Amino acid sequence: MNSSPKNLFDSSDSNRNADELKYAQKATFNEVFHLEQGAQLAEMSIVYETYGTLNRNKNNAVLICHALTGDSHVARHDENDVAGWWDIMVGPGKSIDTDRFFVICPNVLGGCRGTTGPNSINPETGQPYGADFPTITIRDMVAAQKKLIDHLGIKKLLAVVGGSMGGNMTLQWGVDYPDHLQGAVAMATSAHVTSQALAFDVVGRNAIVRDPDFHQGQYYDEEKKPLAGLAIARMLGHITYLSLQAMMEKFDADRHQARDIISDFETKFSVGSYLAYQADRFGQRFDANSYLTLTMAIDLFELGKTPEQLTASMEKSKCRWLLVSYSSDWLFPPFQSKELVNALVAKEKPVSYCNIQSNCGHDAFLLSHELPTYGGMIQGFLANLESTEDETSTSNVEAEPVFDPTNIFHNHHRIDYDSLVELIPDGASVLDLGCDTGGLLERLRLRGHSKIMGVEWDEQAVLASIRRGFDVVQYDLNQGLASFNDRQFDCVVLSQTLQTVMDVERVLLEMLRVGKRGIVSFPNFGYHEYRRELAEQGRAPRIDAADGFHWYNTPNVRFLSISDFVSFCDEKEIQIHDRIWLDTRKGRRVEESPNRDANLAILTLSK
Amino acid sequence: MNSSPKNLFDSSDSNRNADELKYAQKATFNEVFHLEQGAQLAEMSIVYETYGTLNRNKNNAVLICHALTGDSHVARHDENDVAGWWDIMVGPGKSIDTDRFFVICPNVLGGCRGTTGPNSINPETGQPYGADFPTITIRDMVAAQKKLIDHLGIKKLLAVVGGSMGGNMTLQWGVDYPDHLQGAVAMATSAHVTSQALAFDVVGRNAIVRDPDFHQGQYYDEEKKPLAGLAIARMLGHITYLSLQAMMEKFDADRHQARDIISDFETKFSVGSYLAYQADRFGQRFDANSYLTLTMAIDLFELGKTPEQLTASMEKSKCRWLLVSYSSDWLFPPFQSKELVNALVAKEKPVSYCNIQSNCGHDAFLLSHELPTYGGMIQGFLANLESTEDETSTSNVEAEPVFDPTNIFHNHHRIDYDSLVELIPDGASVLDLGCDTGGLLERLRLRGHSKIMGVEWDEQAVLASIRRGFDVVQYDLNQGLASFNDRQFDCVVLSQTLQTVMDVERVLLEMLRVGKRGIVSFPNFGYHEYRRELAEQGRAPRIDAADGFHWYNTPNVRFLSISDFVSFCDEKEIQIHDRIWLDTRKGRRVEESPNRDANLAILTLSK
16 A cells, blocks of 8 residues: 555546646555455545544544545635635535534546546556446445545544535445444435436436447547537426526526537527536546446435334344435435434434435535525534544534424523423433424533433424534424334423324324433413303413514414313323423413413323 | 318328228318418318217217327127227217217328328328428317218307317317307317427427428328327326326336337336337327427417416307316416316306326226216216207206215205305396305206306216206315406305315305405304303313214314304404395394304405
8 A cells, every 4th residue: 555645646537627636636555446246446535525624533533534525625615726626615604614624535536537437547457447347335435435545544534525426425334334433424315216216317327328429438438428418418407406486596597598608519498508518517527437437326316115124124223313305306316315314213223314405406405595594503513522522622512592483481480491301200211203403402411311302393493402412303203203113212302283284183292202201392372361261251372472473374284172172182092191381371280280270281191 | 161071091091090080081171271380282072970960950060179199989889899999988879879969070181191291292292291280389280070960950050179289279269269169178288288288299299300201291201100200299198197196097007018019119117118118109190290299289289377377368259168176287287277266166157177086197078987977077067068058958947965074964854055145136147155066056957047167176066966957167265266356256155164264264265356246154052052052061062063074174274153244344344235044953044143043154355
């Protein structure tokens, strides 16, 4: 093995621009590199870039895995440097802060940017591999990166971060090298491509191999390269990276006119000329054989065909996870991220998940529009990994946010928390359903509970609670808690949320399946003031009048008294254990006639 | 002009199979045919098939417009005939009943099935047109069909029916020949393709023209045809016709294995081999130049870039409309059908619309899975056109359906209708919001109201009310009534629906914008029995207990008394005119103390 600090590239790097290579380094591994599907490479080199400084304990390294057409140049190294593909995220003071972290971004195995790939010289023939380059897998790419990390003397990465194909690699890291990463951030990715995405790749590859200039992949010495086929594949790929909405915004207004950009390839329609122009540019920097190699690796990636197989795959993982999807991503649709989350939850791994509402499609993770949402969340996630890893660093716990868009009691002291917490045994594991921004989780953390988790549906609340360092997954309670195991938590809490869900029965039964004990709090519609409002004034009680809500705009959709709830439990064979009755208007506990004198009920339940 | 009854095709019909042509006829028009974009054809022929018998009044003709890759063989002509592409819909006793209707299905201008197209002989050169075939538009296709209809001696079609590109043609018929059709059924279509769909077409066309065997379109005399390019275009198109869900169901289980079907084109992955096999078959029956010509016509189709332009386009239409979309169609997404509906509503044209929940994607309109939904609806729509057209035929009004999944009062006599109808002046135009299966509309029809329309969200209720012959559009009331004009109706009714909508304020204000008068009915939460339930028993009132609902599963999400509603009107400056108070439990009107003694309120309002 030898390693050269700068600029020692062989002739196959012709695609690379000298400027871009200024900061790149190369590590060459001279031993045989065995591939998952049985073939081998006689030697293997990785070209990579780094940012920031590796600390003395070598525990501040963040590995970034690029996507299909990305490269090692994730960000500018200085003001004069050319732009990187993720400058919005990576740099001094940014979400992935190079003042704090040692960031490593390698070019991927099989690509065309210096790391061994089809355009590298095959040492056995002295010619570029071309079509002889073997089939590689995501696992092979990650194994190559692991060699680099070893070479850099890093025993455990603080985190691996990647989106799309980079997300596949991140997942593979978590599964293959569980002891070598503290955290994993996988964005806009999945356990396998959809059959639809796979079909697009099949079409793109056929466009390349049927280009008359493809010459069975041995075109490096030919005057003409298979650029038409590559352009068609790229145009098709490009469509799948954008959402319908984004394309409408970009192209609808002048759809029947070509854009004033130079491309002989396609000159009709705004979207046609734009895609062709981008495809032309792509052809200048990308190699068709790498396109074939990398899309095949993506298409072969399979962490588990069924939910059961996927869950089994996740068994080995030991890191803390953050999964991020984007609502308008139809190439790696959000339900695929949720399948991963479900598998991790089922294996009781620490995991957070947010599906960010975005119009930007699959590319959202690369775009600055969405940075205010996911940037802060990832920053918080990394900061909390750091504090776990290195107890000497300062705590990264954020203060309780002032604004809370979902909780109808948000401006008040949560008197119910005082009582709720009393009902939770010391050290119990707790799942908080409708955890909001993490107020109750915060109290439990301060009380020393270690296994705590939240479920929340409101995006802003999910983002805020993840920033604060909690494991929170974005699930719709009305759809149940399928991935959680029976009796997975000592306590499952549903505080002030029951009255806002449509499918009350499902939520309660799920809660009592997943928790050994359920703790539920809800406003009591039978409270004497409410009775009086209806009986004497003939007005529907305004339970959340203090928050400015009326009958016509309250988030509450279910109205129940304590007696109603007790009857329900009786009917559904739910046992009630502890009962706490509160009159929050008077700030006191109620002992007698709760259905008349309490406006809030807190009960522990089991089934 | 000459017309030949059977089988007089020129040599360009080589793609046609003799069996398929057995029932086809040909009409040749020897005069110059002028095209929308300025070019002309020296002559023009149409090959078509017919089913059933044209009646004496020539008013039972239904024209079916096929989609991009369809043809005139819409259905079998007899038991020994080969299958048609819409056998599920067209035939004796079927939804488009050939015992009743004279069905005409022409091959499209620009296609490759006998009607003039790029593979026809250009009379000026004696050679096939090839790339010299001029750019044609959807308008040209429809103009050619109009010539055929004239030739058949039909002054007015009972209906034009088509999906996808056939839907584009149906829309164009409605706009270009308003006096020549009674009804139009446009399925899975739009006023223009999305920029995404357009981009896919651009990619597909490039795959064809860059095939080395394309020879600038003059390949008819060459040994090899541009089949690789056509296959790539077809595979890509095929993906867009299927939903993600349908592809998962079809291909996920054996995704990494090729199917046992013969295609050299692509041999990897179940989806790859399947698409390649279908594309091979397609290449045997379709001409690449026609693919270019027809997709370009689709891409150029533009009924209106903006909602305003689209609305203006619809001004001329005089027919009755039925628009159908499918929830998982991402090539012609449902919102595009809704844009058409909005434009028709804005021009106060008679229109019905249903977005059918389906997993089948764009192709849903061709598949038998979905027939039980759309088949009956189209049958009902045609039957009602027929009865309007020919007063001697029997009425096609369906009886009130017994089952009603949405209305909480479905098993009861709608006592409120008696009172509601009293508040509607004779002959007034009426819009019924939440019209359910059309119960109130039926009463109004019997009373002789001619301009009546419904809005409903539940699919089954929409289907049922359209079958009964009402104009009903599927809108979500919570999203407003944007396309309706201010004061478009004398009365807008919201009966027993207010308590089920989240955005009460929006719905009421929209109702009072669109109607000169609003008529609203709702259950009164202040009713003495409900007060007693809360005050004395401490139980939340069970307003819909008779229907078996409880606090935890009622469809009601809003609870209000008459006093609450009156205060609301006061606050929002809504005037209350007539007031009817009912005690439905006692089956009588209430005159005094309505907020205590009535359980149902009916009010007329204005703003």
